[in-house]
Each structure stands twice: as structure tokens, then as C-alpha cells.
Amino acid sequence: MSYEFNNNREYDIIAIGRACIDLNATEYNRPMEETMTFSKYVGGSPANIAIGSSKLGLKAGFIGKIPDDQHGNFIKKYMSDTGIDTSNMVVDTEGRKAGLTFTEIKSPEECSILMYREEVADLYLHQDEVHEDYIKQAKVLLVSGTALAQSPSREAVIKAVGLARKNDVKVIFELDYRPYTWKSKEETAVYYSLVAQQSDVVIGTRDEYDMMENIEEGEGDNQKTVAHLFNHQSDLIVIKHGVEGSYAYTKAGDIYRGHAYKTKVLKTFGAGDSYASAFLYALINGKDIETALKFGSASASIVVSKHSSSEAMPTVEEIEELIAVNA
Ligand SMILES: Nc1ncnc2c1ncn2[C@@H]1O[C@H](COP(=O)(O)OP(=O)(O)OP(=O)(O)O)[C@@H](O)[C@H]1O
Numbered sequence: 001m002s003y004e005f006n007n008n009r010e011y012d013i014i015a016i017g018r019a020c021i022d023l024n025a026t027e028y029n030r031p032m033e034e035t036m037t038f039s040k041y042v043g044g045s046p047a048n049i050a051i052g053s054s055k056l057g058l059k060a061g062f063i064g065k066i067p068d069d070q071h072g073n074f075i076k077k078y079m080s081d082t083g084i085d086t087s088n089m090v091v092d093t094e095g096r097k098a099g100l101t102f103t104e105i106k107s108p109e110e111c112s113i114l115m116y117r118e119e120v121a122d123l124y125l126h127q128d129e130v131h132e133d134y135i136k137q138a139k140v141l142l143v144s145g146t147a148l149a150q151s152p153s154r155e156a157v158i159k160a161v162g163l164a165r166k167n168d169v170k171v172i173f174e175l176d177y178r179p180y181t182w183k184s185k186e187e188t189a190v191y192y193s194l195v196a197q198q199s200d201v202v203i204g205t206r207d208e209y210d211m212m213e214n215i216e217e218g219e220g221d222n223q224k225t226v227a228h229l230f231n232h233q234s235d236l237i238v239i240k241h242g243v244e245g246s247y248a249y250t251k252a253g254d255i256y257r258g259h260a261y262k263t264k265v266l267k268t269f270g271a272g273d274s275y276a277s278a279f280l281y282a283l284i285n286g287k288d289i290e291t292a293l294k295f296g297s298a299s300a301s302i303v304v305s306k307h308s309s310s311e312a313m314p315t316v317e318e319i320e321e322l323i324a325v326n327a
């Protein structure tokens with residue numbers, strides 16, 4: 001089964017949320033306390049997804065707020081050089097900073113991130129900075145859950161979702177849970193549920209759905225999750241289970257399984273963003289859901305074997321080659 005989009009649109013995908021800085025440890029197999037050097041990349045889940053999509057050939061745009069400093073300039077230039085339309089990236093005028101993510105690579109299995117998210121520009125995107133004329137030009141609005149963590153970004157995103165619904169733009173919600181920006185689990189569950197119920201496609205890990213349902217990690221049940229969301233707007237739900245693979249559920253009752261592709265893992269982060277960009281690329285290009293799962297899994301497998309999240313996003317040829325080798 002393939003998925004239908006409104007094809008008469010200028011942009012394949014417009015992402016909304018944070019565009020930040022990743023500082024990835026260049027020294028492996030040690031704790032961050034002992035890591036002295038880091039490489040800089042553009043980061044932030046929705047920015048990574050836009051970058052991944054653009055590298056695959058989708059026409060992407062971005063709505064977000066960046067700082068008025070060297071980091072903001074770097075982010076905007078990198079994204080624009082990658083082919084992303086940055087006309088709706090707003091520059092903060094009140095001295096707010098870029099979010100920073102430091103990564104720790106203790107071993108390929110033991111990676112973590114440390115986020116600096118105080119007073120970050122992205123969470124100050126204002127509803128007046130979200131424009132219907134822009135959103136209505138897209139096939140897909142890609143929403144990151146983290147952008148719902150605080151006002152005014154929260155209202156800006158809710159406005160964007162409303163405009164997408166009004167203009168027949170598919171809303172794709174990447175749950176993208178980051179504990180750093182949320183005040184409580186209850187609050188997360190409220191806003192995740194609100195937006196998930198208005199989204200056509202929801203993508204997240206099992207743990208993120210548990211967060212949405214405000215239940216203990218590990219207590220979730222995929223069938224219950226999808227049954228609930230299918231009572232609302234959603235008609236395609238993707239639930240990821242790390243290296244165990246992923247499942248796609250359709251409202252029509254089909255279930256598809258995606259398998260992870262074995263690789264020499266360097267670090268585990270970046271998997272979700274590369275997965276989402278390639279999954280969406282395949283769906284938007286009319287491939288069936290089974291193939292889209294393969295694209296997502298192959299892209300993630302390539303990115304976990306490399307150092308960055310954004311810079312490492314693969315090309316279509318690399319993805320197809322990996323799928324073919326494993327067929
Ligand atoms: N170690 C791995 N080796 C190969 N593929 C992997 C590995 N980990 C994850 N993947 C692939 O990436 C997909 C998404 O991974 P995961 O469920 O960990 O998402 P995530 O938690 O959103 O990622 P992130 O760590 O970037 O936040 C999986 O379904 C799988 O296909």
C-alpha cells in the first residue's frame with residue numbers, strides 16, 4: 001500500500017522546530033569528562049530530518065528561530081547550502097542562544113547526549129512568525145514534539161498544525177521526546193496527545209508513545225496505541241523498537257515490519273532522524289509502506305556507522321545499495 005499526498009505543491013516537506021548545534025565527541029570510547037575535542041555539525045531533530053530529506057532530493061523548507069550570532073549564521077548557511085528553503089527561518093532579536101547538544105560515545109552501545117536548552121532561540125518561535133501562505137505550499141508539515149515543550153513555540157506549532165489541516169497538508173508528527181525541555185510527564189502527555197490526534201502520520205519509539213500515553217516505560221501495547229489514534233485523524237502509525245526494528249500500522253488494518261540492517265555501529269544517535277527522512281522520502285515518492293520501512297532502516301543503519309547525524313545523511317543510491325545487498 002502507498003500513501004497519497006497533494007502533489008500540486010512547491011515543497012515536499014516543511015519542517016517546524018529546532019535547528020541547533022551538535023558537538024560530537026571526536027574521541028571515542030571514553031566518558032565526556034575525558035573528552036577534549038568535539039566536531040561541530042548542524043543538529044536538532046527536525047533540522048536533521050530536513051537535511052536528510054533534502055539530500056535525498058526532496059524539496060524542503062524550514063520554519064524556526066535561530067540566534068543572531070555566529071551559530072545562527074552557521075546553521076542557516078549550512079541548511080541553505082543543503083538546498084533547504086530558509087526564508088521562514090526567523091532570527092531572534094533578544095539575545096537568545098542556539099541549543100547545544102554534546103554527545104558522549106563511551107562505546108557503540110553506550111552513547112548519550114547532554115543538551116544545553118536554557119533560553120534557546122528555537123523555543124521562542126512566535127505564532128505570528130508562522131505563515132499560512134508558506135505552509136499551504138507543502139505536501140507535508142513535519143512537526144517535532146520538542147517544539148511543544150514551551151510557549152511561545154508551543155502555540156506556533158499548534159497554529160502550524162491547524163493551518164496544515166485547513167490546507168490539506170499532511171501532518172507528520174515525530175514525537176522526538178527530549179526530557180531536557182519538558183517540565184513534567186503529565187504536560188508532555190497532554191501536548192503529545194493533542195497533536196498526535198490531529199496528525200495523519202505519527203512516528204516515534206515505543207518509549208515515546210508510552211510518554212504520550214502517560215504510562216510507565218515498557219507497559220505500552222502497540223495495538224492499543226494504534227487503536228486509539230485511529231479513532232482520530234491518524235491513518236498511519238510507525239512504532240520504532242531500536243535495533244529490533246520497527247512496525248507500520250495502517251488504519252485499514254495492515255501491519256508491516258521493518259528490520260534493522262546490521263552494521264558496524266559507531267554511535268547510536270541520529271538513527272531516528274535519518275530513519276524519518278528516508279521513510280518520508282520513500283512515501284512521498286509513491287513507494288509502498290514496506291519499501292518505506294526499508295528506506296528508513298537502511299538510512300539509519302548508515303548514519304549509526306558514521307560520526308554525525310546531519311552531515312552523515314545518505315544519498316538514495318547508498319540506501320538502495322544497502323537494501324539490495326541485504327535482499
Ligand atoms: N544499532 C543499530 N544498528 C542498525 N540500525 C539501527 C540501530 N539502532 C537503530 N537502528 C535503526 O534505526 C531505527 C530507529 O532507531 P530507534 O528506534 O533507536 O530511533 P530513535 O530512538 O528515534 O533514534 P535516536 O537514537 O536517533 O533518537 C530502527 O528502527 C532501526 O531500523
Ligand SMILES: O=C(O)C[C@@H](O)[C@H](O)C(=O)CO
Pocket residue numbers: 020022042043044045046048101113269270271272273308309310
Ligand atoms: O535532536 C537534537 O537536538 C540532537 C540531534 O541533533 C542529535 O544528533 C541527536 O541526538 C540525534 O538523535
